[in-house]
Amino acid sequence: MVSGNQRKGKEATLVEDKFPQGMRVLVVDDNPVCLKVLEVLLRSCKYKPTMVMDASTAMKMLKEGGEEKIDLVITNVRMQNMDGFDFLEFINLEMDLPVIASPGGPQMVVMAYGPSDGPVAVEQDGRYPAQEQGAGS
Amino acid sequence: MEYANLRRQAASLKRSLFDQGYLDEQFCQVEDLQDEASPNFAEEVVSLFFKDSARLVANIEQAMEKYPGDFNRWDAHMQQLKGSCFSIGASKMSNECTSFRNSCAEENAEGCRRSFQKVKREHAILRQKLESYFQLLRQAGPARTATRSGGK
Numbered sequence: 251m252v253s254g255n256q257r258k259g260k261e262a263t264l265v266e267d268k269f270p271q272g273m274r275v276l277v278v279d280d281n282p283v284c285l286k287v288l289e290v291l292l293r294s295c296k297y298k299p300t301m302v303m304d305a306s307t308a309m310k311m312l313k314e315g316g317e318e319k320i321d322l323v324i325t326n327v328r329m330q331n332m333d334g335f336d337f338l339e340f341i342n343l344e345m346d347l348p349v350i351a352s353p354g355g356p357q358m359v360v361m362a363y364g365p366s367d368g369p370v371a372v373e374q375d376g377r378y379p380a381q382e383q384g385a386g387s
Numbered sequence: 388m389e390y391a392n393l394r395r396q397a398a399s400l401k402r403s404l405f406d407q408g409y410l411d412e413q414f415c416q417v418e419d420l421q422d423e424a425s426p427n428f429a430e431e432v433v434s435l436f437f438k439d440s441a442r443l444v445a446n447i448e449q450a451m452e453k454y455p456g457d458f459n460r461w462d463a464h465m466q467q468l469k470g471s472c473f474s475i476g477a478s479k480m481s482n483e484c485t486s487f488r489n490s491c492a493e494e495n496a497e498g499c500r501r502s503f504q505k506v507k508r509e510h511a512i513l514r515q516k517l518e519s520y521f522q523l524l525r526q527a528g529p530a531r532t533a534t535r536s537g538g539k
Contacts, residue, residue, distance in 0.1 A: 283436045283471040290420045290428060328466060 271296040278308045278325040278337065288324070305329060305337035312345055323349045393527035400520050409513055414476030426529070430521045436475050437514050443468040444507060451503070461499060462491040480509040
């Protein structure tokens, strides 16, 4: 889960440099606590989050024209009802969207997928990884 | 003024929770997310955490009874709980979740049982402490009133 990896002050500035206000983010996680924290965090960055609790719903949403309405996907890859990696693969192969994937673990290793790049493992100690790592678009 | 005193007590309680390792930096981040639009966000999230974690603890308990030796299943459930702990900065509880997961990895059922008891204990302790904390804050009222002289 990537919640907690974007502190308001410094990292919000870092992210705002690269992403516009009103960026539409689709967040997928079956943990309601993580989802709530991340939702408020994303709103505080002036983004527009859509929160979804399972990958099947997210996939359906994206397939039904959702791709046009989303700029970034953040997903937990270890959810109970669906293999998060299947979801990642679906996005990578069928969607043209950047994805941030998290195993929800405490190490918070974030693998950022670009639409055409392979995965880049970016280690972060509670802070959003620097974009110059070449992670995604 | 009474409210300033209550606010001081709340701050002191919070400091001790950090000093004793019950909470970590992530809790501050949650509180930082409070604003005029969501003035009680921290309490709402914590309340959600305790409701949801009670459910997760019950799931783990049931899994351990119904599926003895199914360490993958036990671990998957505990991973959910740990994720929640992490989100609100419940540090001690999170550490006990990790111990449990380590025991799962070692396929050590007795270790799991012991860790699980600790998880439940930390859960109960944290609930009590955070309830006290938010009660103090509620009694103290919004920050601005604390600076007014005279009662409300």
